[in-house]
Amino acid sequence: MFIAIDKQHNIIKASDYRNNKECFCPSCKEEVIFKNGSIYQSHFSHKNNSDCQTFSEGETPEHMEGKLLLYNWFKKEKIEVQLEAFLPALKQRPDLLVNYKGTNIAIEYQCSTITKEKIISRTRGYKNNGYYVFWILGHKLKVSEKVNTKHYAYISMDLSEKYYLFQLDQNRKKFEILSDFSGSHTEVHYTVKSVTVSSTLKDVFRNSVRRQRSGYGIEKNREEQKEYLYQLSFYRYEKSRHFFELMYKSGLSVDSLPDSIFCIVPNEWMIATFSYQWKLLMLIWLEEFESYHVITKNVLVRKIKEWETEKVVAFQIMPNVNPANFYQPFFEYIEALCTNEIMKIVGDEKWVRHKSFSKK
Numbered sequence: 001m002f003i004a005i006d007k008q009h010n011i012i013k014a015s016d017y018r019n020n021k022e023c024f025c026p027s028c029k030e031e032v033i034f035k036n037g038s039i040y041q042s043h044f045s046h047k048n049n050s051d052c053q054t055f056s057e058g059e060t061p062e063h064m065e066g067k068l069l070l071y072n073w074f075k076k077e078k079i080e081v082q083l084e085a086f087l088p089a090l091k092q093r094p095d096l097l098v099n100y101k102g103t104n105i106a107i108e109y110q111c112s113t114i115t116k117e118k119i120i121s122r123t124r125g126y127k128n129n130g131y132y133v134f135w136i137l138g139h140k141l142k143v144s145e146k147v148n149t150k151h152y153a154y155i156s157m158d159l160s161e162k163y164y165l166f167q168l169d170q171n172r173k174k175f176e177i178l179s180d181f182s183g184s185h186t187e188v189h190y191t192v193k194s195v196t197v198s199s200t201l202k203d204v205f206r207n208s209v210r211r212q213r214s215g216y217g218i219e220k221n222r223e224e225q226k227e228y229l230y231q232l233s234f235y236r237y238e239k240s241r242h243f244f245e246l247m248y249k250s251g252l253s254v255d256s257l258p259d260s261i262f263c264i265v266p267n268e269w270m271i272a273t274f275s276y277q278w279k280l281l282m283l284i285w286l287e288e289f290e291s292y293h294v295i296t297k298n299v300l301v302r303k304i305k306e307w308e309t310e311k312v313v314a315f316q317i318m319p320n321v322n323p324a325n326f327y328q329p330f331f332e333y334i335e336a337l338c339t340n341e342i343m344k345i346v347g348d349e350k351w352v353r354h355k356s357f358s359k360k
Contacts, residue, residue, distance in 0.1 A: 001025075001059075002068065003084045004032050004044040013083075014042040026086050028052040041068055062138055063111040066170035067095040069197055070109065070136070074098060077201045090125045094133075106131045109168065110154070111138030116317055119153040123319040132156075133320060134166060142167040143178060147188040147269075152316040155181075161325060165190075173197040184268050184275040185316065222262050229254045229276070242312065243277035250284055258283060258357040260340050265332035270325070272314040281312060282333060283357045286343070290353075297349035300334070301327055 002014045004023035012023055017034050023044060025032050030052060032044040041064050046052050067083070074081035074096070085097040087106075094106035106126045119135070126133040135154040137143075143151055143165065156164050165178040176194045183189045232240045233254065247257070261279045268275055285303060289295060304327055307313035315326045334351055337343040344354040 001032075001044050001084055002041070002064075004034075014044055017042065025052055026084075041065060060111055062170055063109060066111065066136075066138060066168050067109045069170050069173065070096055070107065070168070073197050073201070079201070087129070087131075090129055092122060092125055094126075104131045106133045107136060108133065109136045109138065110141060112140065113150070116153050120317070120319045123153075127320075135320070136166040136168050138168060138170070142169075142176075143190075147178075147181070147190065149316075152318050153320075155318050155320060157321045157325070161322070163321070175199075181269050182264075182266050184264065185270075185272055186275075188269045222259065225262050226254055226257075229257075239274050240277075243274050243280065246277060246280055246284075250280070252280075260337060260342055260357055263333075263336050263340070265329055265336055267332060268329045270316055270318070270321075271329055272316050273312070278307075278313050278330075279333060281307065282330065283342075286337075286353055287356060291355075293352065294346060295351050295353075297331070300330060304330055 003026060004012045004014070004017075005026050006012055006021060006023060011026075014034065017023070023032050023034060024030065025044075025046060028046075030046060032046055034042070035045050036042045041061075043059075043064060071081060071083045080099040082097040084093055084095065086093045087097075092106075095109045096107040098105040098107060108122065123133050123135075134156050137151075137154060141150070141154075147165075151165060154165060156166065158164065162179060163181055167176040167178070168174070169176070173196055174194055175197055176192055178190045178192050180191045181188055233244055247253070257276075257280075260283065261276055264275075271278055286295070304313065308315070331349075334343055338345055338351065341354055342357055343351045346352050
């Protein structure tokens with residue numbers, strides 16, 4: 001850690017430490033040791049028998065160098081920032097605490113794997129106490145090519161409800177922003193903006209990524225997708241088993257699946273359930289309504305919650321995302337069905353079934 005206190009509770013930065021006076025941990029108040037080696041930045045460390053839970057010892061050089069790099073970046077930009085500020089109400093200590101135009105932001109630079117439960121707990125702790133939280137991934141956790149299940153929990157959402165994943169390469173002093181996520185959970189597409197830490201923070205988001213509106217109802221190559229489903233049908237994969245059960249129970253086959261099941265919507269990557277499954281589930285449910293019956297947003301949301309309770313629909317674990325946003329793919333799919341003339345808009349967030357889905 002880079003911060004300690006003296007007996008008078010004055011804050012001492014490791015970079016400013018010049019004598020052998022006693023220093024203590026700001027959290028547990030145990031005495032700490034000043035270390036000034038050739039590998040690590042100058043820092044304070046607990047003694048070996050410490051029980052302090054607030055500071056994690058055994059920090060890697062990457063973590064120590066990285067959070068100091070970020071700290072100096074914010075300072076250079078004249079943004080109010082604290083290093084390792086202790087938040088008593090949460091009993092948490094983010095790597096950085098930023099106050100940007102009156103908004104408090106906790107920044108966690110994560111270089112090692114932690115459990116999803118811990119990510120959820122920390123994120124909710126910050127959010128419940130009025131802090132935004134941005135997770136920044138280090139080398140071991142960063143997205144190299146594919147976004148996978150370990151990355152979703154670190155995704156952040158800004159005030160305009162755009163989604164971001166932040167990464168820092170402290171050796172190259174490169175800050176990366178992944179955004180414009182699209183596709184299904186098995187194949188997530190994204191764009192990357194890379195900036196040097198010497199850039200101004202305004203450059204980080206300026207022209208970062210143009211929102212690629214995937215358009216509602218764009219169809220995948222049906223023949224390729226059918227061949228993919230044929231192959232899956234010969235194996236008992238857990239991810240697709242419930243889909244095939246639902247398909248056969250509904251009197252359908254791969255050949256007779258409706259065309260609308262092969263369309264994609266921009267935010268379906270947020271749904272962990274096999275994409276064909278939740279779309280077929282929704283089509284079957286919509287088929288139950290008479291053509292004159294108005295379906296509202298609230299009716300649809302209640303049904304989604306019911307499916308979630310029954311565990312037939314599951315979402316990615318993203319504690320930093322507003323829970324209501326997880327319903328967006330379903331609304332997008334309704335719009336796709338309107339484009340395909342299966343559904344019809346009759347009012348603001350109100351629809352009726354225009355015709356049955358195709359059963360070839």
